[in-house]
Amino acid sequence: MLNIKYELVSEKKAKPDWDNLGFGKYFTDHMFIMDYDAGQGWHDARIVPYQNLSLDPACMVFHYAQEMFEGLKAYRTPDGSIQLFRPDKNIERMNNTNTRLCIPHLDPNDVLDALKAIVNVEKDWVPVKEGTSLYIRPFIIATDVQLGVHPSKSYKFIIIMSPVGAYYAEGIKPVKIFVETEYVRAVKGGTGFAKVGGNYACSLIGQEKAERLGYSQVLWLDGIEHKYIDEVGAMNVFFVIDGKVVTPALDEGNILPGVTRASCIEILKKYGYTVEERKLSLAEVVDAYKAGKLNEAFGTGTAAVVSPMGALDTETEKMVINNGEIGKVAQKLYDTLTGIQWGRLPDEFGWTVKVN
Numbered sequence: 422m423l424n425i426k427y428e429l430v431s432e433k434k435a436k437p438d439w440d441n442l443g444f445g446k447y448f449t450d451h452m453f454i455m456d457y458d459a460g461q462g463w464h465d466a467r468i469v470p471y472q473n474l475s476l477d478p479a480c481m482v483f484h485y486a487q488e489m490f491e492g493l494k495a496y497r498t499p500d501g502s503i504q505l506f507r508p509d510k511n512i513e514r515m516n517n518t519n520t521r522l523c524i525p526h527l528d529p530n531d532v533l534d535a536l537k538a539i540v541n542v543e544k545d546w547v548p549v550k551e552g553t554s555l556y557i558r559p560f561i562i563a564t565d566v567q568l569g570v571h572p573s574k575s576y577k578f579i580i581i582m583s584p585v586g587a588y589y590a591e592g593i594k595p596v597k598i599f600v601e602t603e604y605v606r607a608v609k610g611g612t613g614f615a616k617v618g619g620n621y622a623c624s625l626i627g628q629e630k631a632e633r634l635g636y637s638q639v640l641w642l643d644g645i646e647h648k649y650i651d652e653v654g655a656m657n658v659f660f661v662i663d664g665k666v667v668t669p670a671l672d673e674g675n676i677l678p679g680v681t682r683a684s685c686i687e688i689l690k691k692y693g694y695t696v697e698e699r700k701l702s703l704a705e706v707v708d709a710y711k712a713g714k715l716n717e718a719f720g721t722g723t724a725a726v727v728s729p730m731g732a733l734d735t736e737t738e739k740m741v742i743n744n745g746e747i748g749k750v751a752q753k754l755y756d757t758l759t760g761i762q763w764g765r766l767p768d769e770f771g772w773t774v775k776v777n
């Protein structure tokens with residue numbers, strides 16, 4: 422067991438309006454912190470009141486972006502208990518990201534202990550209403566005070582949490598997607614497979630451009646040929662072509678290995694769908710559309726679970742997918758995943774972990 426020191430608040434914050442939580446706007450009463458120093462390893466695990474950090478402006482994270490993060494949720498089940506969804510997957514990915522950024526690994530058992538401990542302290546922040554959850558944001562920052570370009574020798578691992586509203590408060594609405602051919606999100610050999618803030622900083626300009634043109638997200642193409650499909654916004658992407666489900670393969674390291682993606686593939690296989698993980702070109706999608714064989718397209722991620730595309734536009738092609746409505750495959754995945762996550766369906770895969 423990770424030895425955690427507790428310094429609890431004497432007075433809790435007023436809770437937000439549970440009907441208007443939005444995403445990442447409110448933060449709980451406490452946070453988890455653990456420090457790393459070379460020679461000492463990770464030490465001083467503690468849960469303390471949520472507070473500002475005081476950091477020297479020369480801390481490496483501010484200059485060279487040696488930072489990683491994760492994202493998962495705690496869900497309230499019908500019997501009032503609280504559970505996590507496949508936290509082992511997030512923890513494994515966390516260490517894969519750490520390897521890429523030269524950040525020291527965390528002991529997976531310590532991270533799970535920390536997640537359970539902080540969620541237990543904040544039980545009354547796990548919302549009850551349909552579709553709501555407590556979003557958990559673990560992250561690590563490099564804290565060496567120096568401007569030389571080297572991996573830092575000191576870090577902070579922090580977990581903050583935010584109650585979030587139902588992503589689809591007004592029902593699932595397919596979104597309009599713009600195919601980005603100028604900017605790229607990731608390249609082979611880069612950091613696309615790692616969950617790092619820097620990837621997001623580089624994607625903002627494409628997102629802004631898409632919004633300016635009236636779209637809600639960007640479809641990212643590969644960084645070398647600008648031909649193959651990578652991801653949609655900050656989600657993994659699936660297409661249903663002639664009844665088969667196709668998603669870009671992970672093997673080139675430019676796609677974030679989503680926990681939702683992996684879970685969707687397992688569910689689809691269990692229910693007898695053909696799933697292909699392979700290279701998928703934009704041209705193949707456009708051809709399928711023209712042949713009337715593009716049945717569905719959707720993104721997957723922890724925040725929205727499944728986000729159907731109603732329209733997919735390139736500079737020259739305007740594609741309306743499934744009449745702008747959610748398709749059968751996306752609906753099946755959404756119902757199955759949310760059913761398991763919120764404990765309304767039996768967890769036949771053994772994916773959920775109780776925290777209390």
Ligand SMILES: *Cc1c(COP(=O)(O)O)cnc(C)c1O
Binds near residue numbers: 721722724
């Ligand atoms: C986090 C993330 C995803 C989705 O991962 P999940 O584990 O399913 O939440 C997909 N793409 C990118 C770029 C991400 O950062």
